[in-house]
Amino acid sequence: MxxxxxxxxxxxxxxxxxxxxxxxxxxxxxxxxxxxLAAGPDATKDMVETIRHEYGLDRPLPLQFVRYVSDLLxxxxxxxxxxxxxxxxxxxxxxxxTMELVLLSMxxxxxxxxxxxxxxxxxxxxxxxxxxxxLAVSGxxxxxxxxxxxxxxxxxxxxxxxxxSGQLSVATSPPPAVTGMVIxxxxxxxxxxxxxxAMRYAVLPAFVLALPSIAAIVRVNRxxxxxxxxxxxxxxxxxxxxSPWRVIGWxxxxxxxxxxxxxxxxxxxxxxxxxxxxxTVFDWPGIGLYAVSSAIASDFKPVMGxxxxxxxxxMLANLVIDLAYGWLDPRTKSA
Amino acid sequence: MSGIALRxxxxxxxxxxxxxxxxxxxxxxxxxxxxxxxxxxxGPSIVPxxxxxxxxxxxxxxxxxxxxxxxFGTDEMGDDIFTRVIVGTRxxxxxxxxxxxxxxxxxxxxxxxxxxxxxxxxxxxxxTTDVFLAVPALVLALAIxxxxxxxxxxxxxxLSLVWWPGYVRLIEAKAxxxxxxxxxxxARTMGAGHRxxxxxxxxxNCFSPLVVKASMDMGLAILGAASLGFIGxxxxxxxxxxxxxxxxxxxxxxxxxxxxxxxxxxxxxxxxGFNLFGDxxxxxxxxxxxxx
Numbered sequence: 001m002x003x004x005x006x007x008x009x010x011x012x013x014x015x016x017x018x019x020x021x022x023x024x025x026x027x028x029x030x031x032x033x034x035x036x037l038a039a040g041p042d043a044t045k046d047m048v049e050t051i052r053h054e055y056g057l058d059r060p061l062p063l064q065f066v067r068y069v070s071d072l073l074x075x076x077x078x079x080x081x082x083x084x085x086x087x088x089x090x091x092x093x094x095x096x097x098t099m100e101l102v103l104l105s106m107x108x109x110x111x112x113x114x115x116x117x118x119x120x121x122x123x124x125x126x127x128x129x130x131x132x133x134x135l136a137v138s139g140x141x142x143x144x145x146x147x148x149x150x151x152x153x154x155x156x157x158x159x160x161x162x163x164x165s166g167q168l169s170v171a172t173s174p175p176p177a178v179t180g181m182v183i184x185x186x187x188x189x190x191x192x193x194x195x196x197x198a199m200r201y202a203v204l205p206a207f208v209l210a211l212p213s214i215a216a217i218v219r220v221n222r223x224x225x226x227x228x229x230x231x232x233x234x235x236x237x238x239x240x241x242x243s244p245w246r247v248i249g250w251x252x253x254x255x256x257x258x259x260x261x262x263x264x265x266x267x268x269x270x271x272x273x274x275x276x277x278x279x280t281v282f283d284w285p286g287i288g289l290y291a292v293s294s295a296i297a298s299d300f301k302p303v304m305g306x307x308x309x310x311x312x313x314x315m316l317a318n319l320v321i322d323l324a325y326g327w328l329d330p331r332t333k334s335a
Numbered sequence: 336m337s338g339i340a341l342r343x344x345x346x347x348x349x350x351x352x353x354x355x356x357x358x359x360x361x362x363x364x365x366x367x368x369x370x371x372x373x374x375x376x377x378g379p380s381i382v383p384x385x386x387x388x389x390x391x392x393x394x395x396x397x398x399x400x401x402x403x404x405x406x407f408g409t410d411e412m413g414d415d416i417f418t419r420v421i422v423g424t425r426x427x428x429x430x431x432x433x434x435x436x437x438x439x440x441x442x443x444x445x446x447x448x449x450x451x452x453x454x455x456x457x458x459x460x461x462x463t464t465d466v467f468l469a470v471p472a473l474v475l476a477l478a479i480x481x482x483x484x485x486x487x488x489x490x491x492x493x494l495s496l497v498w499w500p501g502y503v504r505l506i507e508a509k510a511x512x513x514x515x516x517x518x519x520x521x522a523r524t525m526g527a528g529h530r531x532x533x534x535x536x537x538x539x540n541c542f543s544p545l546v547v548k549a550s551m552d553m554g555l556a557i558l559g560a561a562s563l564g565f566i567g568x569x570x571x572x573x574x575x576x577x578x579x580x581x582x583x584x585x586x587x588x589x590x591x592x593x594x595x596x597x598x599x600x601x602x603x604x605x606x607x608g609f610n611l612f613g614d615x616x617x618x619x620x621x622x623x624x625x626x627x
Contacts, residue, residue: 018466023478030482137360141607143558145565146581146599149588157589273471277562281585291474292566295481303481311470318469 004326012319019311023304024068028061030300037081037298077308078301082294087305091287095309096180097167098275098286104183104206105271106264109213114256116214117221121229122248132218139215144274148208148281155204163201165283172197205282209274213267220259228255258329265321269314354619361615367608368550375428378421387414388422390573398591407597410580411587412573420597423575427557427605430491430576434556435549437495442502443545449503450510451529451537460503467500473562480568487560487576490569494559498552505548509541543620547613554609561602577602 027034035052036043043051052058056067071077077087120129156164167182168174175186175194183202186195228234228251237247275288283289287306294302355361379385387393393413401408407416449460467475472494479493480486513519519536527535563569564578565585572583577598584594 014462015466015469018463019469022466022470022475026475026478026482029479137611138603138607141554141558141603141610143561143565143578143599143602143606145562145578146595146602149581149585149595149599153589153592269469269471273473276473276477277565280566291477295477296485296567298481298484300478300481303478307470307474307478310474314471315469 001326005323008319008322012315015315016312019308019315020069020072021065023307024065026307027068027300027304028064072308077305080294080302081299082297082302087302090290090302091305091309093180094285094287094290097182097284098272098279098288099313100181100183101202101206101209101275101278101284101286102268102271103181104202105209105213106268108206108210109217109267110260110264112210113214113217114221114253114260117218118225118248118256120218120222121225124226129222132222136215136218139211142211144208144211145277145281147211148205148278151204151208152281162204164204167201167285168194168198169201205278205284208278208281209271213263213271216263216267217260220263221256224255224259258325261321261325261328265318268317268321272310272314355615358615358618360611361618364608364611364613364615367604368612371424371605371608372428374421374424378424382415382418382421384415384418385422387418388575390414398587398594400591401593408591408593410594411583414573416580416594416597419575419580420577420601423577423580423598423601424605426570426574426576427560427602430487430560431553431557431609433491434494434498434560435552438498438502438552438556439545439549441495442499443506443541445499446503446506447510447533447537447541450507451514451533453511453514457507461507464500464503467497468504470497472497473559476559476563477566477568480563485568485571487564487570487574490560490563494556494563498556498559501548501552502545505544506541509544510537513537513540543616547617547620550609550616551613552609554606554613557609558602558606 033048035048035055035057038055039048039051056064059067075088077091079085080087080090083090116132120132123129152164155162163169172194174182175189175191178185178188182198183195186192186198225248229248234247234251237251238244275284275286276292277288278284279286279288280292287309291303291306294300294306355365379388382388384391390412391414393409395413396405396409397411397413399405399409399413405415405417407420410416410419445460445464449457475497476490476493479496480489483489483493513536516536519532522532522536560569561576561578561581564576564580565582567582570576570579572579580598581595584591584598587594
């Protein structure tokens, strides 16, 4: 196990290096002159040249790359033109809100996907099975931003059940920051009314993010369950008089774990990426909205910052999932 | 080909067509894709208000609800939304073809090189692919567009640049297994060169998984470009692109909901169509990987 972890960590190092190289290259394909951009619209030619020299932009690319990496290692991601703050500080401020949304949507997709997939397999070819299969197919094809607008319209405007934008109402003061995630902080500090309100605000965006993952998890669980139900040990358990629902519940849960875990690993990156769209529609103050508003203002230091943090988060999540996988299923370690 | 071989090939063709036709969802997908292609081909010449496609102005009839004259209502310029959505199919078609095309052209050679040559080449190519796959495509595309500047061409270019890794993975795995197939080894023992083996054995056998992936990616690429358009970094109004239309329409929610509803519905049906069609193709071309 230790060798497996060490090898996996080594791979992570290589991947991180690659990620940094990608963001460096992308920053350098910009047709606009970064020195002129940083100097502002009223700068004279001399001022631009001074800034170019100061930022090291007149040096050869390999040297610029070394400087870029050393800046990153010191936590310096540049400054946002829009907010005027250091990108690293902005990211620290907006990242928890995004994670809150992503984690909640992952929880939704497991809680809905596993039982629905199981039942669809048990009642195979029933009306329920067909209906769920239709839903699963549609879930993947739905444009997240459009689904978000339609759900806002139905549940926020027509029915008036749920709020449609932001994290909390303006009148509510957020709970004291512990993790930065409003829902978690409200729970930890015992502000239960704030917790309930925050959940109401998070339901729609988290659900939109969860839709394709629910579809994917339903699919794998249904297939897995069908296989398990046809296996010899299920027949044996039944022959020994174990009640059908106990067989289904126990075996399915055990067997659903691995494929569901793998699916979460696959969906995590997609969900993180889609926050860009969903946060835009719901005005959710996370890094997705931050990236979009910066990109529109051609302020690309923050966009690169978001790319880096999203990449690193995704890599770490995959590391955790791989390790959990290796622990649950020892065969994968040698692969 | 001899008579018997022809008959066998014919039987096989019949069987394949039967597998596809036996699946209602595959047929539904085929119908959606066919409808999409038909609209892309003849759409611009059958729409009721061709001038509205590129943004005419009829301020007297702005933001009207769906009616007999305007099936999908009108937008803030008074343009017919039905016309713009239909003409938008052509925009989406070339977006989808370009992105999948470029991704295939980059990904397939790299995948074959990695899988067939193996060794250090494979290590470098696969690690690079992994890094690209470690950043969600939409975020990386956003970063590239932010660097290049907004616009539909830049959006399509950005998506193409993040789309190829999936093809490398697919083709690499396939080429790796094909490399040690008995008939490939036999060809090698008989003195066949790399060129022959690649062109006669490896490439043709990569064809069906490639077609399946490409047909599913058509829908996803269109969705990706629409997402960039929605954010405001892809196509710019008045270009009739679905995502860009919804981007504008968003400010007219909730009172003028049909403005966002119809372009979104077309994105949904297109992606759904290509997904179901690709699923059906897979069951037909590659029965072993069919779902339970």
